[in-house]
Amino acid sequence: MMTFTERLAERVLGGMRPACVGFDPRLDALPGTLAAGASAAERIVAFAREVLPAIARTVPAFKPNIAFFECHGAAGFDAYETVCRLARDAGLLVIGDVKRGDIGSTARAYAEIHCAIADAVTVHPYLGRDGVDPFLEFARSKGCGVFVLVRTSNPSATEFQDLVVGDGETLADAVASAVTGWGRELVDRFGYSAVGAVVGATWPTELRHLRSRLPQAWLLLPGVGAQGGRIEDLAAAFDARGLGALVSQSRGVLQCFSPTDRDWLDRVESALAAFVAGFAALSPPRCPPT
């Protein structure tokens, strides 16, 4: 069984940039001419069908946020499953950005469906290990990847995540240390664990520091582009092989056009090319963690 992290590492070592395209399909940001008159869920799937080939040619990973599907009810959930399947069929590694977090049998119910639909998922840490354990079981048995929220990209991330919990350590630091512990038994042949961490690309200083607390974790770095994060500030997240971090951009790629633009797909392809070109700023120096 090839795990999520092994497949990701192989693609990066094979020459792909460690880039992930986020898919947050807001209806008011879809191309106006695409599947006009169809249902919301149908329009989202139609959009995915158009953009997935270009995405799969350019980057190894795809991160749909389920909220933008779920808000359309059951048809939206069905569209989420369809889009994930289409993306996997296109060769992409799919990270289900579901941010689930519950306990015991409830967490298991979430893990069962979301580790089946996607190759990896995002989860909340607030409930402690009980909330993560069922996902670790799927990491062990199915090779699923798990990204725990550690330092999120939003402005109010500081509200709780920066609270000092002793010895100058923040809550985010404590969660990072726990993530390292949770993932210790699940390390792949590249030295990385199935248990990764979400760290906002909007916090390069914290990123360098958290990298040292998370020596075996893949870091999922959202917040590049519209939220202000810049690829050139993220060098410390990568090891000398270029592994260990995956930079995610959403709006900057798939909302780079106006709904009225007739050439929207050309614009998406240009934005994809610009996204991966941005990684040139990292090499050299693609530094090992400090």
Place this chain on the structure above:
Amino acid sequence: MMTFTERLAERVLGGMRPACVGFDPRLDALPGTLAAGASAAERIVAFAREVLPAIARTVPAFKPNIAFFECHGAAGFDAYETVCRLARDAGLLVIGDVKRGDIGSTARAYAEIHCAIADAVTVHPYLGRDGVDPFLEFARSKGCGVFVLVRTSNPSATEFQDLVVGDGETLADAVASAVTGWGRELVDRFGYSAVGAVVGATWPTELRHLRSRLPQAWLLLPGVGAQGGRIEDLAAAFDARGLGALVSQSRGVLQCFSPTDRDWLDRVESALAAFVAGFAALSPPRCPPT
């Protein structure tokens, strides 16, 4: 517009016990004879149709956990909407136990659907105010209730929630104080805010302490019964009118039978009666918060 908290207060002041029945429909715990051969989603809806009349006669509130629906995909999501609608039609106040937590437009997408399906929802605090704000907008405009996870009922709740963040204050305390601030502008005519808190009934000592930090919050108290919480230990959560807390029991009511029991509905009705009878232990003394 009557808000969620006002409707809840009126029912309790009208004589109903501040009790909530949690609905965690695990397939292996459903009555074996009910809708045998039907799909998972259909079996769950059939079970809800059978138990909702008795629940609505006995308690004011109903808390379905969406994980046990979502694990069946789109059909499960559809069943969740159906069960919530049936419960509201039966006169119950529905708390959607969705534990969502994301930011910005993503959180808004979650709030749009979940505040439409249910009367109140549960949310994660880890992302700070950005993740809660869109729900507050629905509290303001639609009277939706919002329960923020503060001190959860599970054993590993202590892992992060008990970390000391300064001045002897724990992370749960800090989240509680934030909840009080977030809800300050949304206080109803009974003195309670639309922004409540989830505090596990498994932690009576912490409950007394958190009550003082959350003077205007309805406390949702899960964990009675199977998880070990006891109603008689929860007196400190209520004010002198008997308002301010809602005790939730799930497995002890709706999983009180074996799938082979032919008299399962009688057993559920007996368990419901025992649940509300348990509140007699609270009065007197139904103490105001200390």
